Amino acid sequence: LKSAASVLESRLRQRDTASLTMALRFERCGKYATVKEGGLVVQKTGTIDSGYGMALTSRCLRTSEVFEVEVISLSYKWLTIGITTWRPEDVKMRNDVLMTQFIHQLTPAWMLECSTYFGGDVKVNGRTVQKVLSGGEVTALKAGDSLALTVIPEGELRFFLNGKRLGTGWATTTEAVYGFIELLGYRGDSVRLIPDLREVRKWK
Numbered sequence: 001l002k003s004a005a006s007v008l009e010s011r012l013r014q015r016d017t018a019s020l021t022m023a024l025r026f027e028r029c030g031k032y033a034t035v036k037e038g039g040l041v042v043q044k045t046g047t048i049d050s051g052y053g054m055a056l057t058s059r060c061l062r063t064s065e066v067f068e069v070e071v072i073s074l075s076y077k078w079l080t081i082g083i084t085t086w087r088p089e090d091v092k093m094r095n096d097v098l099m100t101q102f103i104h105q106l107t108p109a110w111m112l113e114c115s116t117y118f119g120g121d122v123k124v125n126g127r128t129v130q131k132v133l134s135g136g137e138v139t140a141l142k143a144g145d146s147l148a149l150t151v152i153p154e155g156e157l158r159f160f161l162n163g164k165r166l167g168t169g170w171a172t173t174t175e176a177v178y179g180f181i182e183l184l185g186y187r188g189d190s191v192r193l194i195p196d197l198r199e200v201r202k203w204k
Contacts, residue, residue: 026181029092031052033052033055033183037192041193043190047187054183055180055181056088056179059178063151063152064151069081069148069181069192070144070145070192071142071145071147072191074143075188075189076116076184076186077141078185078189079114079183080113080182081111081114081181082110082112082123082149082180083111083157083178084180085173102182105126108124109124109126110157110170111124129170130167137161138161146161147159147160152169155172155174156171157169
């Protein structure tokens with residue numbers, strides 16, 4: 001296990017920027033996540049709280065690129081969105097070797113976890129750094145709602161709910177990062193990736 005982990009760590013140090021011009025899509029990284037419609041939709045296939053419901057973007061995010069998902073179905077109201085330096089192939093390897101069940105087991109990772117039961121938490125490496133960003137809105141997501149994030153040139157991570165900025169910004173990293181979502185609810189819960197064709201909106 002140590003040798004596998006060290007191999008992954010060395011691969012994480014390599015910046016993966018060769019594919020920045022490719023369209024952003026999802027790639028399945030959890031055994032209970034299914035990617036549909038050419039990488040635009042992620043659907044949960046496992047039981048509630050079974051884990052393994054994660055999907056990463058197929059390439060790293062461009063600076064100031066908006067990574068946004070729209071809720072299709074979210075019966076259990078539990079969705080996580082964030083960024084990590086892990087690449088999809090690294091996560092798949094780790095799943096095979098170290099059995100990563102939840103996204104917070106991967107570090108470094110920065111995320112917004114939205115749950116009816118636990119509130120809206122900003123977490124860094126699995127630890128909460130800020131609670132409940134937007135009252136009931138972020139903890140009661142419904143079909144049609146959108147969650148988004150962007151990392152500005154200074155390395156600050158910003159989250160958005162339905163286009164409205166949530167809280168302050170959080171320092172991240174200068175390394176290449178990948179977007180991810182994690183579905184922790186019921187079978188059938190799903191989200192759709194909204195292609196970022198609107199960078200002129202200047203998400204601030």
